[in-house]
Amino acid sequence: MSTFSVESEEMTLFEKLLEKELIPVACKVDEEGYYPETVLRSLGEMGAFRVSGLSPHVALSKRMKLIELSSRYCVSTSFLIWCHTTAISFIHNSNAEYLKTSLLPLLETGQVLAGTGLSNPMKYYAGMEPLRMKATMNSDGFIINGITPFVSNVGPGHWFGIIAQINEDQRIMAMVDCNIKGLRMTDHKDFSGLNGTRSYTCRFDEVFIPNELVISVRADEFIPMIRSEFVLSQSGMGLGLVQTSVDSMSKAMNKQNETNKYIGISPDELAKELNELRQQAVLLCEKGASGEEAFIPAVQLRLRSAELALRATQTAFLYHGAAGYYRKSDCMRRLREALFVAVVTPAVKHLKRILRESTPRA
Ligand SMILES: Cc1cc2nc3c(=O)[nH]c(=O)nc-3n(C[C@H](O)[C@H](O)[C@H](O)COP(=O)(O)OP(=O)(O)OC[C@H]3O[C@@H](n4cnc5c(N)ncnc54)[C@H](O)[C@@H]3O)c2cc1C
Known part of the structure; x- marks a missing residue:
């Protein structure tokens, strides 16, 4: 393997x-x-x-x-x-x-922790929605206004990345300290899962970002350098979920005189697909994900891993029956986690759009 x-x-x-x-x-x-x-x-x-x-x-x-x-x-x-x-x-x-x-x-070294506020920019670059953060240039840096609705792994002392638009032709990318003046953060605690991820809506009101905190004054050119890795690395979440679902199905295989085999999806079948995706992940990592040419293969893997995670967590749930239907069961948690993997940016719909638009039409 x-x-x-x-x-x-x-x-x-x-x-x-x-x-x-x-x-x-x-x-x-x-x-x-x-x-x-x-x-x-x-x-x-x-x-x-x-x-x-x-x-x-x-x-x-x-x-x-x-x-x-x-x-x-x-x-x-x-x-x-x-x-x-x-x-x-x-x-x-x-x-x-x-x-x-x-x-x-x-x-x-983990002394400072950080998040990424790139959901809206990633959708912007896919042609899905306008950019919600605006930047005005001055001699020392940029004044930022706007809203970025969900940013995780943030809080006092943490940092996160943003992209803001100067004008139709130029966008900047910068790192923001959560303690900065003019930034208002309200937390989300009512998701169906992932409530421990410190996810906040971040509102920027005349926030000053000095030049030294700017990652790129040409975000349009910088994003292609990091987006393959951004997407590819998310596949790890789906792969881990599939592995743990396969393990849990194997444990329940003999339940009720092997009735689970009539479900029609075996742990071996899912494990085979998982290994295929893992091999692709290994190959893509070895090739490196820094360039644009790595983007479409990364999107394909991200999509397949999310879809397989949905199928595997649902099948594991069926294997466990009512025991899995308890609110606090591992099966139920993994179902909610797989749904998150499918909707976090780039969501399944977003990935499919990218793939469709990259395919030349007949
Ligand atoms: C638990 C959790 C953690 C997340 N963590 C992150 C993260 O760390 N970084 C990140 O970039 N994204 C994060 N997201 C956002 C996620 O990636 C998606 O963008 C989000 O789920 C909405 O995408 P959607 O396509 O379903 O859009 P929809 O829910 O259909 O919304 C459409 C658009 O409306 C806008 N919108 C929605 N709510 C608001 C609001 N309150 N104010 C202004 N505009 C709004 C957004 O631009 C959104 O893209 C997180 C989401 C969840 C559920």
Whole structure:
């Protein structure tokens, strides 16, 4: 079986940490909206977010593996890891020297945590909606106004990435400190799941962003450099969910004199599809996801992993029957998590739109 090219010893340590620190709090994260901050900080201390000094494909493989591993236990935490490592990728791929020397080391060690407010910009670049954040240039930086409705892994002391429009022809990308003057944040706690992800609506009222916090003054040119990785790394959430669903189906296989086999979808069948997707993920990570040519394969994998996660979590639920119908059952949590993977930007509809528009029409 293909594996990601990451030091396996290092990955074993991360896995042990997740088993020790994440498994005991996974239910609390889902049921009580507990934010697993200590898990994120411990991962950072251990080097799980470090990309400096690694080759791009090793850094990407490491990130994918970490997201996949954590999503087997808790997609909320896995998504937070995705948010944080995505923010790291913004700075790491930029020429923003101040951010690289001041903020990046703190993010890599988990001393500062970060999110990404790129849902609306990603939809903007796919032609789905207008950009909701506006920027006005002055000599020292930019004044930002607007709203970004859901940003996760934020809060006091955290940072996140934004894109704002100067005019029809130019958009900027920057990092924002959540403590900054003029930023108002209201939290969301009424989702069907993922309430432990510290997701806020962020309103910008005359927020000043100095030049040194700008990732790119040409966001349109910068986005193609990071969006393949943005999309590809999300696939880890779907892959981990499928693995854990396959495991849970295997355990329930013999229930009621093997009646589950009449459902018509076996754990082996899903495991085979999972391995195929994993092999593709390994290949794409090895090729690297920095360029535009990597985008469509990344979108295809992201879509297939989300669809397989929906099918696998639903089938696992059918295998467990009424036991899975309890509000607090693992099957029910994974169903809600798979629905999240299917709607978080880029959602299934968004991915399908990209694929349709990239196909030449007859
Ligand atoms: C638990 C959770 C965590 C999320 N975390 C993040 C994150 O970290 N980063 C991120 O970028 N996105 C995040 N999102 C947003 C997500 O990626 C989708 O954009 C979101 O689910 C809406 O997408 P939709 O296509 O279903 O749009 P719809 O819900 O149909 O909404 C259409 C559009 O209306 C606008 N809109 C919706 N609500 C408001 C509002 N209150 N004020 C102004 N405009 C609004 C948005 O631009 C949205 O795209 C999160 C969503 C959830 C459920």
